[in-house]
Amino acid sequence: MLGINYRDGRPIYEQVVDEIxxxxxxxVLEVDSQLPSVRQMAAELSINPNTIQRAYSELENRGVIYSVKGKGNFVSPNAGALRERRVSELKQQLTELACTARELGISNAQLVQWLTGEGEDK
Structure with missing residues (x-):
C-alpha cells in the first residue's frame, strides 16, 4: 500500500500523510473507503503505531479522513477539495515562478515552451 523512504529527510508520519x-x-482511495487500522498499517510498514496515529490525526485535521469511534478511519467526502486545493497551490507556485522568470527577462513564449516541453531549450 504505502512505501516509506528512510533516506527521505522528512519525518515518517509526513511521508504517510503525503502518500495517503x-x-x-x-x-486510489475513494470517498468513505476505510483505511487500515493504526495497528494494521503500523505492522505492514514495520513502524511504531504512534507514528501512524500521528499521520491519521494530521489527515483528520486536514479534512482528508474522518474517524468513527470503534469502526476506524475513512476517506472524507470533503477529500475532493484536496485536489482543488493542490491545483490552487500549484497555480500560485507557477504564477510566482513566472513572475521571477519575467524579472529575469524570460519571455512568455519561452515559458510556454518550457511548460509544454516544446522546442530545443527545455
Missing part, C-alpha cells in the same frame, strides 16, 4: 493524500487525489 496522493492516493486520495488520484482516486
Amino acid at each position: 493524500e496522493q492516493m486520495v487525489v488520484h482516486g
Whole structure:
C-alpha cells in the first residue's frame, strides 16, 4: 500500500500523510473507503503505531479522513477539495515562478515552451 523512504529527510508520519493524500487525489482511495487500522498499517510498514496515529490525526485535521469511534478511519467526502486545493497551490507556485522568470527577462513564449516541453531549450 504505502512505501516509506528512510533516506527521505522528512519525518515518517509526513511521508504517510503525503502518500495517503496522493492516493486520495488520484482516486486510489475513494470517498468513505476505510483505511487500515493504526495497528494494521503500523505492522505492514514495520513502524511504531504512534507514528501512524500521528499521520491519521494530521489527515483528520486536514479534512482528508474522518474517524468513527470503534469502526476506524475513512476517506472524507470533503477529500475532493484536496485536489482543488493542490491545483490552487500549484497555480500560485507557477504564477510566482513566472513572475521571477519575467524579472529575469524570460519571455512568455519561452515559458510556454518550457511548460509544454516544446522546442530545443527545455
